[in-house]
Amino acid sequence: MFEYAPAPESRDVVDIKPSYGLFVNGEFVDGSGSAFKTINPASEEKLAEIAAASAADVDLAVQAARKAFTTWSAMPGAERAKYLFRIARIIQERARELAVLESLDNGKPIRESRDVDLPLVAAHFFYYAGWADKLQYAGYGTRPLGVAGQVIPWNFPLLMLAWKIAPALACGNTVVLKPAETTPLTALLFAEICQQADLPPGVVNIVTGAGETGAAVVNHPDVDKVAFTGSTEVGRLIARSVAGTGKKVTLELGGKAANIVYEDAALDQAVEGIVNGIFFNQGHVCCAGSRLLVQESIAGELLASLKRRLGTLRMGDPLDKNTDIGAINSAAQLAKIRELSDAGEQEGAERWSPACAIPAQGFWFPPTIFTGVAQSHRIAREEIFGPVLSVLTFRTPAEAVEKANNTPFGLSAGVWTEKASLMLWTADRLRAGVIWSNTFNRFDPTSPFGGYKESGYGREGGRHGLEAYLDARDGSL
Amino acid sequence: MDSFVLVGDAREVSTLTTSGFSDVASSNAALRGFLHGLPGVDKVGADGRAAMLGTRSIKTTAKRQAIDLAISMVDLTTLEGADTPGKVRAMCAKAVHPDPSNPDVPRVAAVCVYPDLVAEAVRAVGSSGVKVASVATAFPSGRSSLEVKVTDTELAVAAGADEVDMVIDRGAFLAGDYLKVFEEIVAIKAACGDAHLKVILETGELATYDNVRRASWLAMLAGGDFIKTSTGKVQPAATLPVTLVMLEAVRDFLDSTGRKVGVKPAGGIRTTKDAIKMLVLVKETAGDGWLDPDWFRLGASSVLNDLLMQRQKQDTGRYSGPDYFTLD
CATH class of the missing domain: 3.40.605.10 (Aldehyde Dehydrogenase; Chain A, domain 1)
Structure with a gap:
């Protein structure tokens, strides 16, 4: 049609x-x-x-x-x-x-x-x-x-x-x-x-x-x-x-950024932010929001929206003006993404990707979500540098901050809430060089960029x- | 007093159709609690998403499909104080055969006129399948009594309107009197009988995307068959982000209630590019299920000729000047 x-x-x-x-x-x-x-x-x-x-x-x-x-x-x-x-x-x-x-x-x-x-x-x-x-x-x-x-x-x-x-x-x-x-x-x-x-x-x-x-x-x-x-x-x-x-x-x-979504977040824009956080540039981004921390009270709803949204991502020819997800940069990087994703499955996380046709030639990896991820899983700790999102949940703001900071990295983080005081409270406590408020992966030459730890x-x-x-x-x- | 009886009856009808939300409109406090409990809309993010979708490149076969789809979704509109029966007849002829030299061109979805010209339009479109929509309810400001609004609607329906485009009471909405807005929609829906009800939110006066989302849900809960952005008399009208927020609302409403509601951006859609951007928005927000004149309309007048010109350019490789397409 x-x-x-x-x-x-x-x-x-x-x-x-x-x-x-x-x-x-x-x-x-x-x-x-x-x-x-x-x-x-x-x-x-x-x-x-x-x-x-x-x-x-x-x-x-x-x-x-x-x-x-x-x-x-x-x-x-x-x-x-x-x-x-x-x-x-x-x-x-x-x-x-x-x-x-x-x-x-x-x-x-x-x-x-x-x-x-x-x-x-x-x-x-x-x-x-x-x-x-x-x-x-x-x-x-x-x-x-x-x-x-x-x-x-x-x-x-x-x-x-x-x-x-x-x-x-x-x-x-x-x-x-x-x-x-x-x-x-x-x-x-x-x-x-x-x-x-x-x-x-x-x-x-x-x-x-x-x-x-x-x-x-x-x-x-x-x-x-x-x-x-x-x-x-x-x-x-x-x-x-x-x-x-x-x-x-x-x-x-490197980085293993937390993207924290509170229950009062603007959900449709949070979904866009999650997508932009981890699937932008095939996840080949040091500050990628590779760990989604979502408040338990909205986890089901948010994940359903996120999955529906991933179904609309267009993977394929990088030169096509309508392509959203291009190719993985090299065979070596593809092998690394596969290895870590397989480890995620073996450690008990649940893997999900939308149906998408993988081109016969070249290096490709479909957008992938892992749910049921624990802090101890490798996919929650190591940088994958690919289109792979690890989803964790939290109950309270303190727990969100604790989990977000519980990583050897500290390059970036995202916080999604419509409540300004909670935004500032959270940002104050995150140990990361860049903290995005209701957005992700936004860059500007006037803004300093760099990491902790x-x-x-x-x-x-x-x-x-x-x-x-x-x-x-x-x-x- | 008659109108209050009508309100009571109609509310029962509408709450039956939106199972699970029957208590939402039990009081203004309940309605306010529900509408303000909807997730917020982040303006920067919504604007960014709409702008990104605006960069989709629709060429060749996709463009041809989009042009024909867009033509079939147009509500060809004239809403001027100077409208005459002759002007309406001319527009209806154009609606039935948008390009008389090319019978492949689909007819538009509907014509949209003031209530007093409905009968003329009904005669003019005949059995072509083009629907007749009438604005009503003291359009465009909506500043009148419920009684007048109901009568306005009844007259349009009696004259043969298939669809009624009502306006909400923006003053009541902005004052927080959501129940008043709700009950008016319920009353107008009852007055519509079998005619489809499009609820105009006049988003240009609602000021925030949060309000657009709340007004969308309010209109859907009250039984609207379509939610429509604008009267065309207020700027800004059908912007991409506003349409995006409304498409999210109908998508979520279907998920929550099982009832599907249509969307009609109106006002400011002038070029083929504008129309195609709207279709992209529909496809990637609400989904293919809304890519149908039953579920998506473009309220516009001047866009039709641009669509025809682009269509001919695709067929022949050449642009013809505007003189090769009829004015109305």
Whole structure:
């Protein structure tokens, strides 16, 4: 009667080269490691051959960044801002191209890359461009640190790049950035944008590769600042390796966020918030609301609504403009999601997914809900990083807070109630870096983001995000 | 005094149809307790959900299905002081054959007129299957006595109206006198006889989505067959979020009572894009069960020609100018 026809975004807007080199000192150069391929996780087709940076390549990139630091850091803030504003505008102009490329390489729905990732990427550059000539008012001094070594994950490839590069450059640092092995393409297109914006050579360097390349960036002795977003496991290794080196570090790691729904919540919007909390970006979100804590008095009603809503989610071709759930980013990640989900079943939780057709090619996992989950189950404690929601119940606000905080993580949390005093009471007691009130997974460049406990340290975004890229020992403070 | 007898009788009829909620309207306090016990609506979230659904991309075959479905759901409306029998006849001709050059185009669902023009409309639509709806109850403000409202309704029904579009007493609603609003709807429903009752909430005057949800439930509990957003005389009228909240209400009401109620956004739906966004909202909120002229209507006038133009564009690949489609 009325079924949505396929509405694919054209991939012709983006020109993917057969192979890509490293971006060092303003130019694309060959890597000396053995090249690897990046694939489209929705079809497993090869997209391009990517150069791998060896320790020697990383050294060249750091040298280029060090050399550029002399002029870039001495440049008046207003001049640096011009470059950042220019980059922001080019990102807006080329947003469609970047969005399509992001969806191809990452597997996320074009609706999200178009409506969430790209607007936020541009907004971050605009926001930090505005700070570049106002650093003396931020309260962290005005002296940049030097060369920033940045390692970013595959879940929001271009957005994480923006979170890292925009504040670093605004403060006068130069950058060596390593994108994730499975999602290097938008970072390499960003390198072209740096050329297009006439950014001085060496200010931004992009080195592609796997874990060893990242380790070479982090461990390079001439790197002054390490910024990492990724797993807690790797974060620990980094913290260990930079200990005692004098490098400044920020780590943005895993999470197991509680999404607390009180009985007086606006239920239809809470259901949307739960869906957005855990199924946004296939649950590949460090701050995902992966633990639903629902008050027992409304648990049945809420779950019925939630299940009905999951029945309307559209899984499939990430480039289809009506797709809600795209592909899992890699075979390895899919295996991890399966392993933890199977563990959930074995430990006695009840598993539910809506009926949905799984495409034959590519990496897919249906939206999944576990009910009857206990705090002790692995699916309530470990980060799954996939479209899997663990549902727990509580009786009183105190119990909700106790359960929400009973995790080694502390990145984010959500609270749903129409009662303002209960909202504030709860938010005061949650140990998480970001607490969303009657919403979830909302981001803004003006708002600081970061974790408690094993979710990392340091803040990105907002005025607070400048602190990570300035030397607070600056005598001018 | 007659009207009070009517109220008493009618309430019994309506409470029978909504099992499980028979005590809800036993007093204003009970009704207030029930309506204020409904889950709240978070405005930011509802607006966000409606905006997201507005980004659905409906192309090719889906667009063709949507256009024909939308045409078949239109309540083609004229509600002007300057309406004449000739104007109504012309509109009815258009309702029966929206595009005279193309017999494949479905007829619209209904025409909607003032009570004094119902007889004219009934004659004009004949046996085409197009229903005749009449506004009533001192439309659009509803500022009159119950007696006048009931009589207004009875006249429309006597003249042959298949459907009655009543307005609620927004003043009473905002003053918290929910029982008065309830009893008026019950009385009008009784006066409708076999005619279907659409209850206009005039959401533009209710100010909050919480009120829209409460008014929706109030109208459904009182026996309304349809809930309708607006008179078309007040802005804002049929916004996407308001329609979303009402679709949630009819969905939940069916779950709770087993009785299905229709939804009619009216006012401000001007383009094919507006109409298609409404259908997307229906599909992903209340579900496919409401994608039918029996359960969803679009109260509009100018949207019909835009739907026809888009339909022809799909068939021929070219746009014709507005001069190629009849005004009414």
